[in-house]
Amino acid sequence: MRPDQTRADALEPGLKPGLKQRHLTMLSIGGVIGAGLFVGSSAVINQAGPLAFVTYAITGTIVFLVMRMLGEMAATRPCTGSFTEYARMAWGEWAGFATGWVYWYAWVIIVGFEAVVGGQIINKWWPEVPVWLIALILLVIMTVVNLLSVGSFGEAEYWFAGIKIAAILAFLTISTLFVLGILPGRSMDFSNLYEHGGLLPNGLSTLFIGIVIVIFSMTGVELATIAAAESKDPANAIRNAINSSMLRILMFFVAATFLLVVVVPWNSIVPGESPFVLALDTIGIPWAGDLLTLVILVAVLSVLNSGMYTASRLLFVMGERGDAPRWMRSVNRRGVPVKGILACTIVGYGCVLLAAFFPDTVFLFLINTIGAIWLFVYLMICFSELRLRHRWQRENPEALRFKMWLYPVLPALVTLSIIAVLASMAIRPANRIELIQGISVWIIISIVYLFKNRFARSNDTASTTEETATLETTR
Structure with missing residues (x-):
């Protein structure tokens, strides 16, 4: 049996299977709904025009196929590290180290x-309370939720996702009745x-330019594969989560965007x-602005909850693999990686302070690096699947219980489409800075990896020399 088989076949010691199927189902359905849809869709519609829903359909198809590739790997060998571990299995220690830290960086x-x-958001309701204080209180609340148990995280996300789904379904129902007269x-x-101005007022190319924005708004769909490793039946949970992803993308993104451009003029x-808010005001729904603001707040808390969970589990896995300090792998009696959660929280506090003191410089720079990072993570998932599928199929074809279709042609096409999006970012001045900043994060983390390896080799050499000297003295 290969070494990478033994370390991914079971749930990592210490973590406990506290997530139920209903938690995972709701996480997979509602986890992708956030401010990127409720607010970010405005930029896509303004850029692409009435056919903005086509941009969402194209991007949703790419994301779904990437998740199918990830689902194949995760169902075959579930592990909390998810795609960071598959990158390590496929491409070696550097790939696992870099992917893990880049993804962790993005989430914190x-x-x-x-x-x-x-x-x-809350400051608009209570302007006498400063934004930074409210942000700190929200961080503390979500930290406590995550520290209680993995079940607490799942339960909180279950209700957060339920509220978001109810809001979207209500919008779809009301706007459909409005459009149909x-x-x-x-x-x-x-x-x-x-x-x-017609269906394509700004030209055909605008349908593809918005893919970068839309991919960022769909981040979070991969969380189900990470969380599933802490369920009682990981393979089945992953299969159900991935299979439902296309349906929710079509319903929540494509259908909602289509109805938006029908209800109100795109320009x-x-x-x-x-x-x-504009669409609901046009339809004549009272208190639309306040109602939606409340839903956006719930979406924000949901991302806070999910982000802290994901980042802390990555630290746990990287501590297990030696990519992070060993103390990150310690858990309490409830199976919660307390130190990892607190470490992520400290970074969150730092970000709040940066936003308070440097809103237009340092904090803005950090946010701008994230857009390209998701694309690179998806690209690494594609590269890993292409290599591991070939290896695992040769070793044990029966282990592949949840296969990606038309291998290797379709996975290769998905990989090329992501490369094309990255290339378009390099061509467009508006997106070039995001690409450069994202690449710079990868470079910095790669340099850290080289220094880490050199330091480890130096320690090994020193230990060997000391042992040799001790033996010579004994003789």
């Missing part, structure tokens, strides 16, 4: 960012699709302002 920055966003005083009307949507 997002945790700090979401805490600040939550503080800004079923509501009183309305008639069927799809004229907003073509009356304001009336302002980037940075929620098009959902």
